[in-house]
Amino acid sequence: MRYAAIVDGLANEGARAWEIHARALSYRAQGRDVLVLSIGDPDFDTPRRIADATIERLRSGDTHYGWIDGGPDLKAAIAAYRRRHIGQDVGPENIAVTLGAQGGLFGAALCVAQRGDEVIVPQPVYVTYESVVRATGARLVDVPLRAERDFHLDAADIEAAVSPATRAVMINTPHNPTGAAYRRADLLALAEVCRARDLWLICDEVYSRTLFDGRAHVSPATFPGMAERTIVVDSLSKSHAMTGWRVGWTVGPAAFTRHMYHLGLALHYGLPSFIQSAVAAAFTEDFPEVEAMRARYEARRGRVCDALAGNACTRVVRPEGACFVMLDVRPSGLSSEAFSDRLLEEAGVSLLAGEGFGSAGAGFVRLSLTAPDAELDEALRRIDRFTRGLQG
Numbered sequence: 001m002r003y004a005a006i007v008d009g010l011a012n013e014g015a016r017a018w019e020i021h022a023r024a025l026s027y028r029a030q031g032r033d034v035l036v037l038s039i040g041d042p043d044f045d046t047p048r049r050i051a052d053a054t055i056e057r058l059r060s061g062d063t064h065y066g067w068i069d070g071g072p073d074l075k076a077a078i079a080a081y082r083r084r085h086i087g088q089d090v091g092p093e094n095i096a097v098t099l100g101a102q103g104g105l106f107g108a109a110l111c112v113a114q115r116g117d118e119v120i121v122p123q124p125v126y127v128t129y130e131s132v133v134r135a136t137g138a139r140l141v142d143v144p145l146r147a148e149r150d151f152h153l154d155a156a157d158i159e160a161a162v163s164p165a166t167r168a169v170m171i172n173t174p175h176n177p178t179g180a181a182y183r184r185a186d187l188l189a190l191a192e193v194c195r196a197r198d199l200w201l202i203c204d205e206v207y208s209r210t211l212f213d214g215r216a217h218v219s220p221a222t223f224p225g226m227a228e229r230t231i232v233v234d235s236l237s238k239s240h241a242m243t244g245w246r247v248g249w250t251v252g253p254a255a256f257t258r259h260m261y262h263l264g265l266a267l268h269y270g271l272p273s274f275i276q277s278a279v280a281a282a283f284t285e286d287f288p289e290v291e292a293m294r295a296r297y298e299a300r301r302g303r304v305c306d307a308l309a310g311n312a313c314t315r316v317v318r319p320e321g322a323c324f325v326m327l328d329v330r331p332s333g334l335s336s337e338a339f340s341d342r343l344l345e346e347a348g349v350s351l352l353a354g355e356g357f358g359s360a361g362a363g364f365v366r367l368s369l370t371a372p373d374a375e376l377d378e379a380l381r382r383i384d385r386f387t388r389g390l391q392g
């Protein structure tokens with residue numbers, strides 16, 4: 001039987017990047033001593049009050065079809081949250097609730113890009129972006145984020161990649177995998193390109209609550225003339241340790257939000273109703289757990305930087321946010337794939353090879369900060385021992 005062309009777009013290098021992670025999990029299931037730092041799933045629990053409220057809604061029979069793209073109360077709560085944390089003045093008509101940020105990314109791409117279009121994506125890039133863009137039929141155009149700039153965005157590189165077919169630019173700040181929190185000046189320059197060339201900007205802000213060294217999040221949606229051409233994608237997955245709940249949302253123009261409603265109708269018919277009712281509190285209240293988790297990631301970043309500071313085989317790219325650290329492993333003489341493969345097989349530590357994030361990730365491996373401190377410290381000891389063995 002024949003399958004549609006979309007299936008080829010969905011399976012690609014990014015999807016294959018998870019192979020090492022799957023291998024590490026299978027080793028662990030076999031009882032082997034493996035430390036898994038290859039995924040960004042917070043090791044914290046969802047704030048207790050959100051879990052309790054959800055159980056109560058479930059028990060009270062709130063188990064029927066929910067709102068397709070979020071009920072009015074939830075949308076109003078998210079709009080108020082966006083105003084409070086980011087300073088963007090939006091209303092419920094600008095908010096669509098999605099199945100995680102992933103659902104928002106997919107919907108945003110599908111609503112603005114199609115066959116014949118090009119979407120510019122700086123890379124290294126989060127592994128699902130390629131599938132998302134290619135599923136629309138559009139062509140993904142890579143623009144490298146340069147290691148010499150510590151992977152910060154350069155709007156001139158993006159401008160140089162714009163063609164008559166370009167429809168959108170898709171960015172992520174703070175950035176997975178590099179931890180770069182894009183600077184206001186760079187984002188302003190990018191906004192200028194988007195306005196001048198009439199482009200959509202899809203901005204993935206899932207790590208906007210996880211910034212280090214006192215930084216404040218900068219969202220290009222708040223810049224003059226940008227709200228009408230920016231689609232922000234966000235979720236509770238990382239900020240509230242709720243990856244399994246699949247609560248995400250988009251912030252965009254009202255017309256885009258209506259399209260997201262129709263997409264939700266066709267695709268998933270809404271988030272479970274008991275979750276929709278219970279999570280509004282995550283937007284109306286400031287949970288101390290959120291700041292506590294952010295502070296833990298920052299402290300763990302410090303542990304990684306300190307532990308590997310004198311390591312001759314790796315250079316740490318100090319992240320400014322998110323929950324990952326990129327290690328430049330070029331001094332080891334190994335490719336990032338060989339490094340991560342041998343580190344898993346010989347030292348029992350699972351990291352993702354940078355190539356999984358695009359060719360600009362070659363020479364780097366990504367270490368996740370979402371493991372308990374003791375596990376992280378043990379992984380750092382093993383990395384140190386492994387690299388000293390390489391030198392020997």
Ligand SMILES: Cc1ncc(COP(=O)(O)O)c(C=O)c1O
Nearest residue numbers: 040100101102126172176235237
């Ligand atoms: C940059 C980025 N965007 C989107 C996602 C997906 O997030 P969610 O769990 O909300 O779908 C992730 C998850 O790791 C991510 O790192």
